[in-house]
Amino acid sequence: MSDRNQQILATVAHAYANAPAFARIMKEAGLTPADVQSAEALARVPITSKDRLVEMQQSDPPFGGWLAVAPSQLSRIYFSPGPLYDPQGFDDVNGAEAGKQALLAAGLGAGDIALNTLLYHMVPAGLWLDEALRLAGVTVVPLGPGNSDLLIMVMQSLRANVYVGTPSFLESVYAKTTQFGLTPESLPLRKAFFTAEPYLPAQRAKFEGEYGLHTSQAYGTADLGLVGFEKAGKRGFYLPDTLYVEIADPTTGTPIPDGELGEVVVTTFNRAYPLIRFGTGDLGVIEADEDGVRRIKGLFGRSGEAVKVRGMFLHPNQVRMLSLAFPAIRASAATITRQDNLDVLTIELELHPDATVEVALLAEQVKAAFRDQARLRVDQVTFGTVDASQRTVRDMR
Numbered sequence: 001m002s003d004r005n006q007q008i009l010a011t012v013a014h015a016y017a018n019a020p021a022f023a024r025i026m027k028e029a030g031l032t033p034a035d036v037q038s039a040e041a042l043a044r045v046p047i048t049s050k051d052r053l054v055e056m057q058q059s060d061p062p063f064g065g066w067l068a069v070a071p072s073q074l075s076r077i078y079f080s081p082g083p084l085y086d087p088q089g090f091d092d093v094n095g096a097e098a099g100k101q102a103l104l105a106a107g108l109g110a111g112d113i114a115l116n117t118l119l120y121h122m123v124p125a126g127l128w129l130d131e132a133l134r135l136a137g138v139t140v141v142p143l144g145p146g147n148s149d150l151l152i153m154v155m156q157s158l159r160a161n162v163y164v165g166t167p168s169f170l171e172s173v174y175a176k177t178t179q180f181g182l183t184p185e186s187l188p189l190r191k192a193f194f195t196a197e198p199y200l201p202a203q204r205a206k207f208e209g210e211y212g213l214h215t216s217q218a219y220g221t222a223d224l225g226l227v228g229f230e231k232a233g234k235r236g237f238y239l240p241d242t243l244y245v246e247i248a249d250p251t252t253g254t255p256i257p258d259g260e261l262g263e264v265v266v267t268t269f270n271r272a273y274p275l276i277r278f279g280t281g282d283l284g285v286i287e288a289d290e291d292g293v294r295r296i297k298g299l300f301g302r303s304g305e306a307v308k309v310r311g312m313f314l315h316p317n318q319v320r321m322l323s324l325a326f327p328a329i330r331a332s333a334a335t336i337t338r339q340d341n342l343d344v345l346t347i348e349l350e351l352h353p354d355a356t357v358e359v360a361l362l363a364e365q366v367k368a369a370f371r372d373q374a375r376l377r378v379d380q381v382t383f384g385t386v387d388a389s390q391r392t393v394r395d396m397r
Contacts, residue, residue, distance in 0.1 A: 021065030089272030099132025102229030117165030196311030
């Protein structure tokens with residue numbers, strides 16, 4: 001039996017015995033661990049979508065029946081938009097190990113000083129990348145996001161040569177350099193490692209061509225950690241050996257051949273939180289490179305309704321909950337557009353006909369609620385009629 005088949009067999013058996021939610025999924029499908037002895041047989045297990053995971057956690061808090069170890073064996077519990085609780089066991093090194101593989105492939109290592117601008121609290125990204133950077137021998141400056149003035153000052157003082165974070169934030173940093181009397185060429189940055197949001201071709205052309213950076217990107221989710229990463233001189237997301245990745249038909253869940261578009265479905269080998277056949281909602285294509293190594297060729301949108309805004313997933317239920325939080329609101333929707341290389345989030349509200357509220361005050365209250373609950377800044381709140389036939393979250397980028 002191959003190592004990968006052995007990993008799948010062990011994970012399925014452990015989850016079946018210790019995670020009630022997974023045991024229930026298997027029994028409803030008429031399966032036992034004896035029926036899932038290989039990667040090919042894993043396809044018989046139904047997919048669990050991110051939206052379904054949210055529902056399971058809400059009906060069976062806090063982990064929806066997916067926790068497969070005693071709570072005392074958890075080192076951290078993250079809280080992600082959805083809302084979702086993401087537990088991490090003391091013995092779970094897969095996230096940091098996958099990150100290390102990605103960073104080494106990006107050419108980062110001993111002697112580099114990295115400004116980590118990913119969020120360090122609540123969500124996993126900042127701490128995961130911090131651990132991975134240290135494993136790769138990189139000196140880490142844990143800055144977190146949001147303050148480009150401070151980042152420039154620290155970068156100059158420490159001569160930090162690596163940026164880790166979202167491409168849109170680095171764009172805002174470069175836009176600020178003239179205010180400091182600097183030019184992009186005078187900055188000590190030489191490398192950038194991007195994640196948490198799409199890295200657009202126009203951004204790559206600017207960073208690598210105009211600014212002379214060596215850039216790389218990684219693809220991951222809060223639930224799974226890092227799922228794929230670029231290798232120097234090659235495009236597409238190569239798969240770490242800490243996960244098993246399939247491309248499946250979004251409707252049937254059946255794996256589809258390499259080269260065809262489908263949903264990215266991931267199985268973790270995480271004993272504490274063994275997500276098995278987890279549907280990310282991302283659409284992708286797997287193909288082999290010139291050396292025969294399989295990779296995700298690219299990502300081509302979402303199969304579900306949730307979308308990423310500035311590195312954070314925005315779920316439809318977070319928008320719909322506004323009508324529960326504010327009785328004057330009859331319906332709500334969100335639209336994401338792009339302006340000056342930045343995501344713009346607009347919340348559209350329809351009020352009850354008899355509502356008597358000060359719209360300017362309500363708009364500010366809605367913005368504050370989004371900051372607290374979804375950790376997203378709302379750029380604009382509009383009032384009118386919300387078209388119920390359209391998606392609750394509309395991505396117009």
